[in-house]
Every structure is written in structure tokens, then in C-alpha cells.
Amino acid sequence: MKSRDTENPHNRFRKVAVEYDEGDGPPPSPVTLIDDHARSILSENDSPDLGFKFSANPYRGCQHACAYCLGGDTQILMADSRTKRLAEVVVGDEIIGTHDDGATRRHVRTRVVDHWRTNKVAYRVDLAGGVSVITSGDHRLLGERGWAYVSPRDRHLRALRIDESLVGDVKSLAVGARGLVEPASQLRVRAIDELGPRELFDITTGTGDFIANGVVSHNCYARPTHEYLDLGAGTDFDTKIVVKREAPELLRAAFDKPSWKGDTVMFSGVTDCYQPVEKDLELTRRCLEVCLEYKNPVNVITKSALVERDIDLFLALAKEARFHLSVSLAFTDNDLSRAIEPWAASPDRRFKVIETMAKAGVSVGVMCAPIIPGVNDNQLVTLLERAAAAGATSAGWSLLRLPGAVKEVFEDRIRVALPLAGDKILHRIRDTRGGKLYDARFHTRGRGEGPYAEMIATMFTTTATRLGLTSRHDDHDEDAEPTTFQRPPKTTNQLSLF
Secondary structure, rough: OEOOOOOOOOOOOOOOOOOOOOOEEEEEEOOOEOOOOOOOOOOOOOOOOOOOEEEEEEOOOEEEEEOOOOEEOEEEEEEOEEEEOOOOOOOOOOEEEEEOOOOOEEEEEEEEEEEEEEEEEEEEEOOOOOOOEEEEOOOEEOOEEEEEEOOOOOOOOOOOOOOOEOOOHHHHHHHOOEOOEEEEEEEEEEEEEEEEEEEEEEEEOOOOOEEEEEEEOOOOOOOHHHHHHOOOOOOOHHHHEEOOOOOHHHHHHHOOOOOOOOEEEOOOOOOOOOOOEEEEEEEEHHHHOOOOOOOOEEEEEEOHHHHHHHHHHHHHHHHOEHHHEEEEEEOOOOHHHHOOOOOOOOOOHHHHHHHHHHHOOOOEEEEEEEEEOOHHHHHHHHHHHHHHHOOOOEEEEEEOOOOOOHHHHHHHHHHHHHHHHHHHHHHHHOOOOOOOOOOOOOOOOOOOOOOOHHHHHHHHHHHHHHHEEEEEEOOOOOOOOOOOOOOOOOOOOOOOOO
């Protein structure tokens, strides 16, 4: 695999940013595999924007090195109204997170999907009600003016202020109240003091947050999480690949647990499970073999032509369980696609994948994503027509999402790829996001809002209906049908008496 020119936005967790003179630059980035010895492979979400609860990816292991950490004695609010030390929380625990519908924020149940520890410089945030929170400087707490970093290294990030009231309510949380989550006077920040290096802990949850000592506390996901590994959200995300080599064994262990009920497993929720290293490692294929052994329903979404290698497994899964493949396609123009997605298979090659799958009898659809206003929304009709002609039976779409540092990565790349249209494209994106480049609210982040977003939605719906394509959006319920899951009989060395 070739090295790539290195380009990363400034990592917000570093004190020093390296700048190069014109004509110079950082050395190329070779593709590097980083082993992740996580204890779980399934990630659970309870987002209303997604039609699946569980996803798996052998190459999606960035969460366990997140830099947002808290002291081990921090009390985490559990779903049964009790509290538990953060150091003792385990994957699968049901806890309380929050849901923001744009107008109010309320408590909701969620689960812990990962748990880890690290050593970092710690800070104590003292609150007016007598409560303290021990945290790293780059941890975010929810304040009255939004998310704030406790002590950010980057002066451009919003820092927590003395006298700012944090969101939560210690008294009501202690008795398990489940109402609105609002700023509370007893959570007013009195002091922030550095404590020096300490062992700290963190968790990843289905809602992206949790209640820590009565305060709403943040955790993050996807491309920006490479920053938590002291890597960048740009080229590093593309070339520093985190690998779960034990993924098949971890998946088998998850299926053997009595609590597993046979939900559809999505490969995958974030990064492509058929990226180039899969050709050699075959971790995704081995995970699919485990799913076949247990007759567990599977969905796959990918941009890669490597997916054709596993047609035999897809057909077997369709026979023994349920299987559906979505080919992610955003363009019909090969040159434009190469400018925006330089390392993905060309659109022509992906249309060929749809054709190959359909001819083989595999249930295949097209996921038109990401739709970038001002870039490829004018190709949406042709894309759907070509996909249907190739044999796709279903279709969905999703608007471009730019969380965290991804905004800077996208803006830089769009200005290089399409220098004359850059400002117009960014303006169009803001038209669908209420004047911002991104809006993380549920029900809005994947569809946008406003006249331009509504025009895209109408164009998709009318075209898909005309072509007879079944609608299969992000919020499609993959588990509407009964599960086919069945544990295989356990082998034994003991001889039968009969």
C-alpha cells in the first residue's frame, strides 16, 4: 500500500502545532496497522436515526484510546437510579444518558459499549453544591452555554468558565428523577485546579454522554476519535488503521452470551469493513462465518469492490438467516468522485458490484451517501437510475455529516479539489444546516432542514418510487422480522451411552 501525503488539522489535544515553510512539508504517511486488544466487538446504539442496534467492525477500534477521561471514583448514574464508581463500570451496563430534541434535553436509558483507562494530567472541578469532578483537561462537560472543555490546550476551543452553571441536578438525580436536564445553581463552577498525573477512566455510550457526579459528561466517536490516540483526524485517520485481530473470537463470545437475542449485526456503523487490509487479514470474512454458524441476520454496507470475494457467504447467510448488502455510492462522475474520495473504488466499479451481486442472487441496494449540497445532489437522479438498471432493489440516502475536526478536513479538501466552487458548496451545506456546517440533533443530522434539504428529499423519493426501489433509509428497522438466530450445538469429547 502506497504512502500518502500527510495533512491533518491541528490536534486539539496537543500544545504544539508544527508548521512547514512553503515547499516543505511533513513526510508521507505510510499505512500502519495498530493492534487493538479490546474485549468486545459489538457496539450498541439507541439512536432514533439508525435502523439497527448493533454494529461490528474489525477495523473500527478507535474508541478505547479516547482522551476524555474522569477519575475512577466518579459516580456514574445507572439506569436503576443507583450510582457506580466509573472504575467499576463494565461494558453492557445500563446507565443514564441524555437526549436533546433541539428544544429540551431529557434523561434516557443507554448502555456502555466500551471502557478503558489511561494516565493523564487531572483537574478538579469544584462546584457550588459541594460536589467535585476529577477529569482530564480535554474532557467536556455540558454548561449553560453548551459543551465546554475543562482546560483545553487549544485556545480556540471553548473553555469552562468560573461561575458557569453546569447542566444536571444533583438532588433530583440522587433520587432517580427522570425529567428535564437543565443548568443547576448547585452545579455552578467555583474553581478548577490542576492535580498532576493520575489514572483516569472513560466509557463510550450509546447516547454519546453520561451522568458523572450529577453532571452531563461527553464522549465522542468516529474520525475525530483518532485525535484521542494522539493522531490526526485527517491523513492519520486514513493511514493509521486500528485492527481488532480477535474480532471473530469476540463475536462468537458475544453470540454465546444468554443475553444475545439475535439482532441484526451491521458491518459496519462507521468505517468500511472491506478496506484494503481486509484482503490480507480476512477478519470481516471470518466474522461473517461466525454469523453464518449462528444463523444471525447480517447487513453490510461498503464502497469496496473487495466485497465480491464473499458472495458465497452472502448467499449462505441469505439461505440460513437474513442478509442485505448496501453499496455506498455518492457520485456517477468518476473524476469528481476521485477528487472527493481518492482511495475508494470508482462509481463505475461500484455499479459493477451491484450488477455482480444482483446476478448472483444477493439482495443488494444502493445507499446514496453522502449527498453533498452543491457537489453531487445534481447526480442523485442518474445515480438511482443506474443503480436500478444494475439490479439494485432498494435505496436510501444521507446528507453529508461533518462532526468535529471533520469540518476542517472536508473544507480543505473541497477547496483543493474544487477551488472555484468551494465557497458556494459551503454556503449550500449551511443552507441545509440552519446556517452551520453541521447539526448533530437526532432526526436532523442525516437529513438536514430547510427548502434545499427538502428539495433533495423530494427528488430522492419521487425518483425511487418511479424506479420501484424500496426505500431503505438510515432509520429503516432491520429487526422488524423475527430473528433466525440459533446457537449451534456444542461439541463434546464425551461418548454417548446410546
